[in-house]
Amino acid sequence: MNDCSGDDLLKKLKQKESSEGLKPSDRFNIPAQPMPSQDAVERRSNVNEVALGYTETEAKLEAMRCLQCKNAPCVQGCPVRIKIKDFIMAIADGDYKKSIEIIKENSLLPAVCGRVCPQEVQCQEKCTVGIKFKDPTKAVSIGRLERFVADYDSENQSIPHIEPDTGMKVAIIGSGPGGIVAAADTRRAGHDVTIFEAFHKPGGVMVYGIPEFRLPKSIAQKEIDVLVKMGVKIVCNFIVGRTRTIEQLMQQDGFDAVYIGVGAGLPSFMGIEGESLVGVYSANEYLTRANLMKAYDFGKGADTPIARSKKVAVIGGGNVAMDSARTAVRLGAEKVYLIYRRSEKEMPARIEEVHHAKEEGVEFHTLQNPKRIIGDADSRVTAIECLKYKLGEPDASGRARPVPIPDSEFQIEVDTVIIAIGNQANPLIRQTTPALEFNKWGNIVVDENCKTSMQGVYAGGDIVLGAATVILAMGQGRIAAAAINEYLAAKKGRSQA
């Protein structure tokens, strides 16, 4: 990126804008600003963030690509309905403070969402600019702009206004994105809020799951710090259901309302031969070892080991599969194969993650799926046997159904297999909370306000939706918090009447 030419272009555009105004054709002519990123070879051997973030010039140029559509189709694509064109216009005007305030009306974690939201299937999918170019990657980079202002704001993070104490106690179970939002919103209403976290560090999936190179831990930590400054209490190593049950929290410990955001549960396996061999990991285990436990520093301080793999097969096509493959690269694997049973077009992973994974040398094996995992006499993985697939008619998900090709078996020599095909519901709350209603998959049943079958108990995120994204979990945390605030106001009213 030649900053000088960017500066010149910006200057010219600003002059034209103030003298005669910019026509849509002028805006279409502004080149889409690529995200500066760490060199692909260099980053193979470090865990630092890959995407480096826009400069001011890049952000302003990108913001000026926005047509400021009257009907703002982008907002329809945003799960929390951020006023996208307004915050983008503020960036173009250089008023970053105003910009971040506009975002924070709807989203509490812009530094996180700007990095990990799947914008290309949300806001950016609807962007008029992308549609005009018939290329979603040419849409205005809303996520990158969100990240730009969030990072700009991160140094002077203000504490939101908090209402006077209500004397009501709220328990938030889980400190992931949904829990953080629910905690912030209920605390703002003046309630006494405690977050219970099972792990020894708060942050949920942002700490154990999403790797440092995609979402630095310091960003999640900043959000936690803000909560603490707001007066939210955080209790780690507390396993709700086991350390205390939800009933005990409400009946003995005096909590008036509870939000359950415990996140993902047991990893799914494929049910094929060899899945218990040494060297077969669930993505959850692999990423937890690498992220939460910092196994990349094993022998240099960290005590948690992880396989020293030479050849790794990652099974799956989602973001978690990309995270696993890219983590394996950083842990020193010579070959990392990503095996996915559909074609690349159907991959649920973000385009950017797919692109980064390829840049880092991950080999994509699409239209293939494992049939069995093969081990040696010590039960250590030596190879994976796959079948070739072709695409058939669309299935219930609307994606083309993968159909195995008979007798197409072949083997790939690997020492590690990482299975990234999703999770089931966490069984702990179900095992210990008989009064809660669950569906047949073990997910908590809630109404449109995230209210469960137990009075005063609300739930959201993965434990309700099965597999959610950070932004969906946040959205539910916000809905639940509004419902909790309403419920507690009514409860307080009753007790004072």
Add this chain to the structure above:
Amino acid sequence: MAHKIIYKQQLSENVFTAVFEAKLIAQARKPGQFVILSIRSDYSERIPLTIADADADKGTITLIWQRVGKTTSEMSDLKVGDYIDNIAGPLGTPTHIENFGTVICVGGGIGNAPLLPIARALKDAGNKVISIIGARNKELLILENEFSRISDELIVTTDDGSYGRKALVTVPLEEICRRSPKPNNAFIIGPAIMMKFCCGVTKKFDIPTQVSLNTIMIDGTGMCGGCRVEVGGKPKFVCVDGPEFDGHQVNFDLMLKRLDAYKHHEHEAHDKYKEHRCRIGLDRKE
């Protein structure tokens, strides 16, 4: 919230016990449950340890561990008054306790520690408790007095005959299974290889058998799947489905292999720690 060590004792060359402050866990725990602990929040590994005993009034739990790798070595070097950063629990499904009639409890090595609260609860529920506790040698035998207090009959074995009967625990186990009437239930905790052979014996006599598995865990809360074992041909998760399973259904051979997955890493970390201990002079204090 850090947890203070208020009592510590060396039980044998490599086995230690300590009492930790952990109020909520002490109140909630039931026999058969475990905790996950880490010494420090950054970089320390999370390890599962079964709760050997607890005092709800004092808010303390008793843990027993064997010095094997780096973390257990580091814990063995802690003193009364020291703190560890994290203890989470109680985890796992509690042991199903009822009056079965006559039960046989078999413990091997460090397995005697998690077995004790289960045997005690079985005794309190009205069972006739026959206990067999074994170790490689006299020096490694732990909790004999505690078992003698709660057992109707206690058999002690050592592999080398340095104390009690010279035999593997499977030998007296088989004798007791031959009695008439045979025991109604068996509870077996010890090294995986011992549990495997004991289950072979009880299976022959068709005695329902519970084993408690101590697999490698990372989160311990049903999230990572690292602790999975094959039970009845299906994957089960020790942290949330267990730690106790029908011993006749467990694939011990595979479990043994999985337990060895990080042997090399373990030795490496342990050697480094020993070297570090040596440099800071900890090795001279014993």
